[in-house]
């Protein structure tokens with residue numbers, strides 16, 4: 001690690017942080033320190049970084065916008081690479097949008113709308129990066145990333161080499177993509193949209209935004225839906241039926257507004273959230289014999 005820190009000091013001054021609290025980088029506002037958090041300024045710097053990390057055999061975690069993760073209280077060992085502050089280019093060419101992985105999904109949805117392109121309206125209120133959205137196959141209402149991704153460029157962690165993979169080969173499914181089993185970083189995404197009517201696009205985006213504001217606990221830190229939707233059910237309804245709306249462990253609470261969300265009502269620890277998740281899973285199983293599987297990804301020690 002010392003050798004790596006010396007390399008960072010020389011090559012990336014001002015773009016790395018030692019013992020950086022991850023609660024500053026997650027929508028849950030929870031998480032202990034990362035040994036090292038690094039923010040590469042562009043793809044070339046990312047490549048150099050990956051080569052060094054792989055040479056030094058350091059553990060590596062990739063972070064988008066931190067809106068679908070729970071970081072444990074002892075933090076993350078090794079290196080966390082945060083892409084959101086760089087890799088932010090978005091270009092529109094006819095019906096195609098090519099964008100960097102670090103750009104916010106909402107910004108891409110707005111860009112599409114400004115070019116009268118339809119297909120990304122669903123994404124307007126999802127607070128992730130574009131790379132994180134592809135990794136998770138994020139979706140809402142009538143859409144998911146699967147429907148618009150033509151191809152992605154990935155960079156392999158082991159040697160920094162890049163490859164373009166077609167969307168149809170990414171095995172997209174419900175909150176699933178093949179990238180989840182690959183040791184790589186998504187760097188660029190090519191999306192194909194359809195020409196639409198500006199008023200209809202605007203209206204759809206406004207309706208989706210209204211629906212989120214009305215139904216979701218956006219005033220408290222959270223990480224979106226805590227559990228995946230079980231086949232034939234809604235996680236929030238099952239949790240509510242089990243009498244768990246408002247159920248609290250420490251600073252973590254099943255949202256009073258939407259039982260599918262867990263909110264941080266003040267200084268929640270990851271242990272609080274994990275205990276609450278286990279209690280919810282047990283009680284829902286007891287009540288309805290359905291097993292809830294986490295959607296939020298848990299990382300760290």
Ligand SMILES: Cc1cc2nc3c(=O)[nH]c(=O)nc-3n(C[C@H](O)[C@H](O)[C@H](O)COP(=O)(O)OP(=O)(O)OC[C@H]3O[C@@H](n4cnc5c(N)ncnc54)[C@H](O)[C@@H]3O)c2cc1C
Nearest residue numbers: 062064065066067068128129131132133138139140186224
């Ligand atoms: C209020 C709220 C509402 C939400 N609503 C929705 C919703 O409607 N639909 C939905 O699907 N999700 C929703 N989410 C969850 C979340 O926003 C999405 O899953 C989003 O796509 C995560 O993106 P991110 O950049 O924050 O990823 P992160 O949380 O940073 O990371 C998630 C995973 O992706 C990996 N990853 C991120 N970027 C890359 C990359 N460039 N290359 C390789 N791996 C990468 C990370 O390693 C991690 O395993 C919501 C969250 C919140 C807080």
